[in-house]
Amino acid sequence: MRSRLSRLAGGGLVLLVTSQLVAACAGGSGGSGQSSDELDLDEEVTLTVQQQTSAEAMFAYIGEKFEEKYPNVTVKFETISQEQKVGSNLAVLGSSSPPDVGMIPLNSEVYTQLTNADALVPISDVWADADLETRYSAPVAASMQTDDGPTAVVYSQLIYDVLWYNPDLFEQAGVEIPEDHRIESVDALIDMATDFRAAGIAPLQLGGGSGYEASWMLDAFLPTVATEEEMANLLTSHNPNVEITTPYDGSPFVDTLEALQALGDGGVFQDGYLGQDAATALAPFLTGDAAMVLNGNFAVPEFEKADLDFTPDWLLLPPVGDESKVLQAQYFGDGLGIPVNSDAVPWAKKFIEFVMSDEMQEEAVVNIGKLLPAVTSLPSDELAVDSWSASLLADIEANGSAPGWTSVVPGGFGQQFIDPLVQQMLQGELTPDEVAEQQQQHLIEFRDKN
Template identity: 25%
Template sequence: MREHVWTGRGALAVAAAGALVAATACSPGSAPSGGSGDLAGVELLVAAKWTGVEEDNFTEVLAGFEEETGATVTYESTGEDTGAYLGPKIEAGEPPDVAVLPQPGLLEEYASQDALVPLSGDAAAGLKENYTDYWQDLGSVGGDSYGVLLKAAHKSIIWYRPDAFDQAGVNPPDTWDDLTGTTASTLSDAGVTPFAMCGASGWTLTDWFENVYLSHAGPQKYDQLVNHEIPWTDDSVVQTLETLAEVWGEGDWMAGGTQGAVQTDFPTCVSQVYGQEQAAMVYEADFVAASAQEAGATVGETAQAFPFPAVGEKAPVVVGGDIAVAMSEAEGVQQLMAYLTSPEAQTTWAGLGGYLSANSQVEADAYPDEFTQELAQTILEAGDDVRYDLSDQVPSQFGATEGKGMWTVLQDFLRDPSDPDAAAEKLEQAAAKAE
């Protein structure tokens, strides 16, 4: 494993090429504290979207619960569209005992349908003990706690090629002004295209917006926008769009120009930086590591990353992730939820790689490399200022549907960012329609 280093004041050099994308050997921690009692003969079904290595690692975590309790836990993949999988099962009265949801919006939807069972006993106590108020509130509806953020994704990272930065004589920036006024402009002047954009994948554009908005407007305003307590025509939204236009409006700063930026999907944009070397930087989450490696980069050497620069007083920390909920009252379900909430279970998963936890009791040294340790630490250190992905909290027809809502409006704005007020009005209209 390569040693983690800091290059410049704000840059993260990514360590351990496979740590974010493949399992590594891990010695199990202490016996999980979540389970209790003898569940021999009890059979439970857990459903989540994970496949491949993620599925292997999660089933290894579940094996710890089976060992402790004697229960048998079967895993079933929902596929990428968790709602399409769960909808018919809920309708038929045959949901899985535990489901892992990719969006808080789904949690609210199912809670309103009485399709979820509130946490109780050790599960409720574990959530309160191991998670900050923000994460507790995220999984709650109407004062009842339903969800546990089981697996997090760090969405406040910009990846870059060190050789391109060296060629232009620039360092990773700390602030947005540094990014636009020095880093990107100097790269462009040196004949290096600053950014690969993943505009064909609309969710990446919502992530851009969320980072700029959180840093510029602050967490309280962010929450108000999520809940539509302020309109999308608010000055804070317009100013965020104006800030994005400082990059999106520079066609020469994007691989393939404006047209290429809108037509390039994720993860093709990653290969434009690593492999094709058409650009110096690409914005997206920690999972870029997998695509960079597939493109031939050596993560930690030729592929490095720095935190999303501060637009306002603080750099943003935006997190996505998957939320575990109980969908039945069968014997053993609350014990399993308690186990999933426990630091012991999540420490086991942390040691397997490709995982981040928002559990305050998971120690940094649980992770197999220093880069992941740094990412986990930034989530915990952000405290009450960390925020969950905005587009996944609003109604899915507005925030998470191809060809609709935020995705379409921001893609149009990427094509022509000359009128932020008009884009804000379109966002407000789409948000109102989705509600």
């Protein structure tokens, strides 16, 4: 979940591990010249693959099917926790004896430091064999490019910034449900919240103290006020090879911060929201005591467990600018990559290609993992997903989607840095301009270090 994805290694650990990575990778034997076609089917191979907790059944299925296809290969799994994935796993992947396939959250400092140290094998050939340039959405494919081409794949997606709502409470408060799942404007959302409060109903539950939900909303607002060129620059300018053409201390970034401040000042969120984590914020919605909650498709299991006495539906956050650009926010962060010191690079490439096949995306990721596929090549109306997720996917198919800013840029540059500032802004301790100025200064410092 996003809450765990936001807990990254401290700066001292990152610097220490980075120096170790450079030393370890200098003697790496994997190299990028080996192709996934260079497979000896008579060679007995043990392939070590990392999996994360809660995904064991999904990866076990993938491993079993891979072994059926390649009987000479034994897949051995190493399980890591969510906390390890975004922290101590950096040292494991950069060591002289890493797993052959590693778990790499792409919006984390783990990925940033591995990339900076050339510690991952470029896998352009895997992308070509799996046709990922076409099967990923264009923004996702573009966001994963490095100077050496792609060095990872993402195998699933999450949809976040979803406003789940209780239709019964809308009717009770006399609040009209917006058409086509879209709220007309920031002012319209504030008016809705005012009506809910007048009826004694908590308006919108937000895990403001979670470390990520406060800054999530920037991801929904930014694409509605930024041009395609501005958005592209905001997603990539942390790379020192990219010219800064859209600074953070001007429009559109300041506009989104001002909109977020307006929601806080307008009483849109529940009382005490800045002191609540995501689970605490969700609870009143599940018991029917709150009109809306900010969450994502990953709330569906909670709906199914809670035995709700109402049927939730969903809305999207309102636009700051062009209402036609209100799109689903998608998180593509759970990735797989190959450490350069892997002893079985060609087989690791073949395994990753196998994970990204339509067959495994559907049978393993969707049917067993209960996740959404990372690729667009599977018809949403044919996937065995719950009705809520099917509705979200159908909207993406009809209207498009956008990868969120905090889900694409490195965590140490984006979410980890901006979320505390947004919380301070909502507490009245900082202005939107001051937050934007700090983000711009952080951009300059981040580029200098990388």
